[in-house]
Amino acid sequence: MKIPVWIEATPEQRYRATGAEPFVGSAEAETPEAALEKMKKQIDDRVAQGARIHLALCF
Numbered sequence: 001m002k003i004p005v006w007i008e009a010t011p012e013q014r015y016r017a018t019g020a021e022p023f024v025g026s027a028e029a030e031t032p033e034a035a036l037e038k039m040k041k042q043i044d045d046r047v048a049q050g051a052r053i054h055l056a057l058c059f
Contacts, residue, residue, distance in 0.1 A: 001053065005039055007032045019043075022053075 006018045010028065017035035018026040027038030047053070 005036060007035060 003019060003023050005023075006020075008016055008018075010016050014028050014030060015032045015035040016026055016028045017032070017039040019039060023039075023043055025039060025042045027035050027042060029035040029038055
């Protein structure tokens, strides 16, 4: 699954990855790749706790 994630530099010389609904959250790290990996782990953790991802049906 592909989801949009905003990655930006912070004033502290770090990087922040931020997701939008339904993947709300953010993660900071030393590199863009590490911030993205932390964001992915947050989503994986939510799924492991029972959250589910379903594609919406439109009629």
